[in-house]
Every structure is written in C-alpha cells, then in structure tokens.
Amino acid sequence: MNDTIKVELTSTKKQKPIADQLEFGKVFTDHMFVMDYTEGRGWHDARIIPYQPITLEPSSMIFHYGQSVFEGLKAYRTKDDEVLLFRPEKNFQRLNLSNERLCIPHIDEEFAIKALKELISIEKEWIPTASGTSLYIRPFVVATEPYLGVAPSKQYQFIIILSPVGAYYKEGINPVKIAVESEYVRTVKGGTGTAKTGGNYAASLKAQEESGEQGYSQVLWLDGREKKYIEEVGSMNIFFKINGEVITPELNGSILSGITRSSIIELLKYWNVPVVERKLSIDEVYEAYEKGMLEEVFGTGTAAVISPVGEMNWEGKKLVINNGETGPLSKEIYDTLTGIQTGIKEDPFGWTVVVNESELVGSNKQSGN
Known part of the structure; x- marks a missing residue:
C-alpha cells in the first residue's frame, strides 16, 4: 500500500x-x-x-x-x-x-x-x-x-x-436512570458482542425505546442465555462499587472490551482500590442494595467517559443509588480521566498521544472546487 x-x-x-x-x-x-x-x-x-x-x-x-x-x-x-x-x-x-x-x-x-x-x-x-x-x-x-x-x-x-x-447525555456527569432489560437479548457468547458492529446496536434499539418511554436513559443488559448475569449498558460498560470493592463483569465473549473500561481498571489498581472482573448476577446486586452495601454504580465509555447511575429499575423494583447523587469515586475517576485526556493532569500511564504535524505522512494537497 x-x-x-x-x-x-x-x-x-x-x-x-x-x-x-x-x-x-x-x-x-x-x-x-x-x-x-x-x-x-x-x-x-x-x-x-x-x-x-x-x-x-x-x-x-x-x-x-x-x-x-x-x-x-x-x-x-x-x-x-x-x-x-x-x-x-x-x-x-x-x-x-x-x-x-x-x-x-x-x-x-x-x-x-x-x-x-x-x-x-x-x-x-x-x-x-x-x-x-x-x-x-x-x-x-x-x-x-x-x-x-x-x-x-x-x-x-x-x-x-x-x-x-x-456531553453524550444531557445529564452530563449527573446520574442517569437505567432499566434492567429482562425480555430482549442483545447478543450471546459466540455472537458478535465482542465486535463493534452496527447490528449489535440495532438489536438494542427496541429495548432502549421502551425504557426511554418510562424515563430511563439506557438499558442494562443481562446475559442472553440465563438472563441472570450483568453484561453491559447499551453504549457503555458498567461498574458496581459494593462494600468497598469495585466489580465489573468479566469479558465473556459477548461483552465489548471497552478502552475506557480497561483504563479505569488500570487507574483503580494504581490507586490501590480493590477492583475485580467477574460474573455478577442482578440478584447479587439487588441483595447488596437491600443490605445497604451498593455504594456506587457507573457506566464507562468513550462518548460519556463516566456516567454515574442514580437509579436502576429491575422488574419494577427501583434501586436508588447514593441518594441519586454522583458518588465520590465516580467523580474522582471522571476528573482524573478527563484531566489526563485534556492535558490538565499528569499522565503516569503514557496514554495520551500528541498530534505532532512533523510526524505526518507525506501528502499531495490541492484545493477543492
């Protein structure tokens, strides 16, 4: 070439x-x-x-x-x-x-x-x-x-x-409301869930439309086989802070490997915040909520960066998280990540790349008509 x-x-x-x-x-x-x-x-x-x-x-x-x-x-x-x-x-x-x-x-x-x-x-x-x-x-x-x-x-x-x-969401860094989807299926292991392809998003539109009519910004997808284990939000990966530990669903063949997701995992480890990738059921999340141990929930992605979740609706049960307010860890992650991205904060990971015009490939330029 x-x-x-x-x-x-x-x-x-x-x-x-x-x-x-x-x-x-x-x-x-x-x-x-x-x-x-x-x-x-x-x-x-x-x-x-x-x-x-x-x-x-x-x-x-x-x-x-x-x-x-x-x-x-x-x-x-x-x-x-x-x-x-x-x-x-x-x-x-x-x-x-x-x-x-x-x-x-x-x-x-x-x-x-x-x-x-x-x-x-x-x-x-x-x-x-x-x-x-x-x-x-x-x-x-x-x-x-x-x-x-x-x-x-x-x-x-x-x-x-x-x-x-x-901002991707009109709420900005303020918490959004999401609905747990229990009827429709986005993808399953062996399908195209690990690929960033338009069909995955087309498959999510019906559920998103219905949840939007109920006042929810996004849907939280469960696994397509048992409809039990949490996977991701429509346009984001998802994290739960339960009793001091941050948990995000493990990559299982149907979850997109988010770049913001992996960056946050690295950042939390750098801060010595306990973080694990594992299977996480909606029942476990609800039990943690009932016991007062569900401290924060936030989505992650390029478009929104960090999107705190203030409310989840699962089969008619409303889980109000951190009084519907942005949690301290979510805020600190957002400030740090956007600070690195915009050059305001130090980048100890070498994540940012400068667009240096002296490194550009050779080109033939001409004016358009």
Missing part, C-alpha cells in the same frame, strides 16, 4: 457551532478520510476530501447483510494548544478484532493513526475548548461490493469522520 495520502481541501468551509450549544454527533467538520479496498489489490487510494455524501449502488452488500464495523475516540485541545488523542492504538487494534469477526480485511493500524493525525491537523480549529467538549472521531468500514450473494464482500471503504461534541 502506498503511504501517500492525497489531500483535497474544500473551498467552502462551514460555520463552526457555538461551543456551549454543542450536542452529540449532529455537526461534522469540513473534511473526511477515505480509503478503498479491492480484493487482489488490498487497501488503496488513501485520501482526505471535503465532507460529502457517499455514493453506493443499491446492491452494495452493506445494505443487505450488515457487514460493517466502527470505532469511537476523541481528540482534545489543551490550554497550551496541543492536540491530544487518548490511546488511539487501542481503538485501531479493536477495529481489527471487529474486522476479523465480520470477515473484513485488516487495516494497517499504524497507517490509520497517521492518517487520523493528518485529518485532525487539517481540522484542528474544529476542536472545541470549552469544558466537557471534544472532537469525536468515528472511523468505520462498510462493505461496498454490488452483489446480493451471502458471502464476505470483496470491496470495502474505510472512512473517518469528525464531529465536535458536547
């Missing part, structure tokens, strides 16, 4: 949104990265072009068989005007794990990071600086071959788009 990235700059730039009015995922920057895959040729024609619609044939396989994967990460601008990424290598490693599960050709992870850095360097002014804001990054791969046979596609596009964002 040629490492050169062709760059076509737009001549009509969009108006940037007001930082304090940002919502999540509704505004997109001026440019996007695109690269094609053709069987026998591999990945080719890497380019940064003006943000624009994708033109595909109606018979393109993505529309019929759902062969797609995606990732989510963020860029932050520090008070010194540096641009930081948070563990981007982990996102592209996970993208390739998703590719493997969906029979999509692997991408060159190192090249993908360099391409992302070049795109961000072009769009640097789109990175908001207000508290709680960031530039959300969405890399994704879709099957583009025009063919109606059920088989892996022979053609793909790898695309990266960028979106300046505010």
Whole structure:
C-alpha cells in the first residue's frame, strides 16, 4: 500500500457551532478520510476530501447483510494548544478484532493513526475548548461490493469522520436512570458482542425505546442465555462499587472490551482500590442494595467517559443509588480521566498521544472546487 495520502481541501468551509450549544454527533467538520479496498489489490487510494455524501449502488452488500464495523475516540485541545488523542492504538487494534469477526480485511493500524493525525491537523480549529467538549472521531468500514450473494464482500471503504461534541447525555456527569432489560437479548457468547458492529446496536434499539418511554436513559443488559448475569449498558460498560470493592463483569465473549473500561481498571489498581472482573448476577446486586452495601454504580465509555447511575429499575423494583447523587469515586475517576485526556493532569500511564504535524505522512494537497 502506498503511504501517500492525497489531500483535497474544500473551498467552502462551514460555520463552526457555538461551543456551549454543542450536542452529540449532529455537526461534522469540513473534511473526511477515505480509503478503498479491492480484493487482489488490498487497501488503496488513501485520501482526505471535503465532507460529502457517499455514493453506493443499491446492491452494495452493506445494505443487505450488515457487514460493517466502527470505532469511537476523541481528540482534545489543551490550554497550551496541543492536540491530544487518548490511546488511539487501542481503538485501531479493536477495529481489527471487529474486522476479523465480520470477515473484513485488516487495516494497517499504524497507517490509520497517521492518517487520523493528518485529518485532525487539517481540522484542528474544529476542536472545541470549552469544558466537557471534544472532537469525536468515528472511523468505520462498510462493505461496498454490488452483489446480493451471502458471502464476505470483496470491496470495502474505510472512512473517518469528525464531529465536535458536547456531553453524550444531557445529564452530563449527573446520574442517569437505567432499566434492567429482562425480555430482549442483545447478543450471546459466540455472537458478535465482542465486535463493534452496527447490528449489535440495532438489536438494542427496541429495548432502549421502551425504557426511554418510562424515563430511563439506557438499558442494562443481562446475559442472553440465563438472563441472570450483568453484561453491559447499551453504549457503555458498567461498574458496581459494593462494600468497598469495585466489580465489573468479566469479558465473556459477548461483552465489548471497552478502552475506557480497561483504563479505569488500570487507574483503580494504581490507586490501590480493590477492583475485580467477574460474573455478577442482578440478584447479587439487588441483595447488596437491600443490605445497604451498593455504594456506587457507573457506566464507562468513550462518548460519556463516566456516567454515574442514580437509579436502576429491575422488574419494577427501583434501586436508588447514593441518594441519586454522583458518588465520590465516580467523580474522582471522571476528573482524573478527563484531566489526563485534556492535558490538565499528569499522565503516569503514557496514554495520551500528541498530534505532532512533523510526524505526518507525506501528502499531495490541492484545493477543492
């Protein structure tokens, strides 16, 4: 694969949104990265072009068989005007794990990071600086071959788009309410739960819609076989602080391996806070609540970072956690993680990566029409 990235700059730039009015995922920057895959040729024609619609044939396989994967990460601008990424290598490693599960050709992870850095360097002014804001990054791969046979596609596009964002939940760091799902199933071991693929999220929409009608922001999924063991929240991994110990469900083949999740586990161990990964039943959580030992619950993910849970509803039983307020550990994790991500706090783990323009790959630039 040629490492050169062709760059076509737009001549009509969009108006940037007001930082304090940002919502999540509704505004997109001026440019996007695109690269094609053709069987026998591999990945080719890497380019940064003006943000624009994708033109595909109606018979393109993505529309019929759902062969797609995606990732989510963020860029932050520090008070010194540096641009930081948070563990981007982990996102592209996970993208390739998703590719493997969906029979999509692997991408060159190192090249993908360099391409992302070049795109961000072009769009640097789109990175908001207000508290709680960031530039959300969405890399994704879709099957583009025009063919109606059920088989892996022979053609793909790898695309990266960028979106300046505010808080994922309107509640921000304030606690959300979640409903424990006991009817629908998202995925099971052996399925696609460990991959970040659109079908997993499509399968969650019905339960989320119904819980939303009852005033709940998200659903908490139980395992698909026994409907007994806690797995994850719709867009987040989940942690429970019970009697001084932090517990998160172990990765069992149907839970997404969250990068924020693993970072928090490392952070808690660094702080000498007891943390374990193991099977955890909803019955055990309810028993801990009844005994007054359920101290905090919080979800974790790139979009929300930390989302404290103030109330859980399980089969009509309402569990109000920490009086519906953000717990001290949740707050400390949020402040520390966002502090590292934005360069305010020391990064003892080497998690942040500076977008240094001197390291960018060679590119051919031209102005758009």
